[in-house]
Amino acid sequence: MRTFFVIIILAFSASCLAYEGQILFSGNEIHYEVEEADGEVVILIGDGPGFSSSYMKGILSGRKTLRYDQLESGSSKNHSDVAIDFQYFVAELASLIFSLEIDSFHLLGHGFGSAIAVGFALTNPEGLLSLVMINPRLNLPAIDSALSDLADGESSQSFDKFHYLFGDGPTSELKPVLSRDIINEEIYNLFWGETPTFISGILRGHDFSSGLLDINVPILICSGLNSFPGVKNLLTFQEGSPNIEFVTFMNSGHLPMLEEKKAFKTIVEDFLQRAEENFSHQGQQEMNLDDMSEVPGDMVFGWEDLEKVHELHVGDDFSVKLPSNRGAGYFWKVKSLDENSIRLISDPYYEELKESGGGRDVFDFRVVGSGKSSIEFSFGSLWEETSIRT
Known part of the structure; x- marks a missing residue:
């Protein structure tokens, strides 16, 4: 009779560890979650405003990431009467970085989160290594124009800009990742406006893309082929800037990090590594x-x-x-x-x-x-x- 011994080895990796917390900013609780791993931290800034950042969890598994919920989104709690505008969100991101004493970092923004990332990058923050943007919402007049073109071909009663701004999520039988039933309508309306056919909120008329040439770190723009307002619109951001790389995901819409997970992770990881090597080679150290x-x-x-x-x-x-x-x-x-x-x-x-x-x-x-x-x-x-x- 033979006896078989089966040894099961359980391995725990630092990349599996996660913890969450809150910082206080202007009396408000800003919720964040860290996925631990080796290397420089990537700060994930979600779309919205009004969505929880939870849909971005795990998009760069094996990398140290920090994601947070913007005020009036997800688990962040508003305890004050402070006026919320675009500059508030830039300061909120800065507060997170300063409060957690993060010395060096990458920024990765999705949709509206890309505008926040650009707004903060334009302050020339010390420690910023690179900027990644996924289907960025930067040129709002151009988005307004694209909405107008689409609205001309549809019934005004059925047209809803929300559908084009956030899409239907990955093609599957699953519930849409970004949908009306999970967004905070109040903060969404404040920024995008209640009007269904054009931008009528705080964001109307802003063009954050005009500052891209003043950002001195490497920039990667990721676009889904089927995203709104389209690849052609985003390609204009690359004009005249040697710092910007552009990648189109052929089987994606607004969420390439979920629709083409493996390809997205491979491309972004390669970019982040090259950005870190470039930073190291330049010998950019804090001045004496x-x-x-x-x-x-x-x-x-x-x-x-x-x-x-x-x-x-x-x-x-x-x-x-x-x-x-x-x-x-x-x-x-x-x-x-x-x-x-x-x-x-x-x-x-x-x-x-x-x-x-x-x-x-x-x-x-x-x-x-x-x-x-x-x-x-x-x-x-x-x-x-x-x-x-x-």
């Missing part, structure tokens, strides 16, 4: 703040000098330069200092760094008295009184 001084003998202190003791003499002038992102509405300010020892000698100002992205808030001080003193800084946004960090 001591070398930023243009005047010999000036003393310049930066992030690496915080929590340290520095000895100066009465009459010495020095500067403190801290990484910020004024374009997204985030900046540093002096929270407290002992004016018997140290005083500001000019208004704080912003110094943009095109080479490495981002910028610095600059504070110029003079030592006016002896003793031991500290300077406390706070970092926050225009939208809220509570600081993110001090």
Whole structure:
């Protein structure tokens, strides 16, 4: 008699781990979920506004991803009366990145989420490696024109722009991924408008594509062949920009990441890897703040000098330069200092760094008295009184 032993090995991978949480922004709870894996994080920005980001879960399995629900969408909760406009969503994304202390990242936006990604990328954020856009909604006048052409051929009573903006999801017997019964109609109407034949909300007249030439990182545009308003419309974004690559998914509509999962993952992974290699080869590292001084003998202190003791003499002038992102509405300010020892000698100002992205808030001080003193800084946004960090 023979005995067979069957050994079952259960392997757990870091790529299988996920956790979720919330950050507070302007008193509101912004829900996020992280799928853990090695490598640089890809921040996923969903379509809408008004849809949960859950439909994007797992689209880059094996990659570290962070997706979040925009305010009034999914599990994010509105506890304030703050006015929600496009700039709010850009600041919301910035708050997520700053609050979770993400130093380097890729952005991947779908539909309306691509507009948010472009809006944030135009602030020249430090740490941005690349930008991926899936059927981006950037040129709203062009979309309006395409809607008008379609409406001319249909009954005005049956025409609904929602169908063309979000499609019917993957071709299957499954329930549509993005549909009216799961969207927050209030926020959708605020941005896209209640009128069924054209854009009548906040987005009307905006063309975010005009800023693409000012984005210095590699850009990949993914278009489904059967998407609205069509590949021809999106190809115009590539004109004159050597940073933009364009891929058409031949068997897809608005959701190529779900309709052609394997091809989408392969193409995007290759792009992300090349973007990271390009970043590494360029040697873009945070500038040594001591070398930023243009005047010999000036003393310049930066992030690496915080929590340290520095000895100066009465009459010495020095500067403190801290990484910020004024374009997204985030900046540093002096929270407290002992004016018997140290005083500001000019208004704080912003110094943009095109080479490495981002910028610095600059504070110029003079030592006016002896003793031991500290300077406390706070970092926050225009939208809220509570600081993110001090």
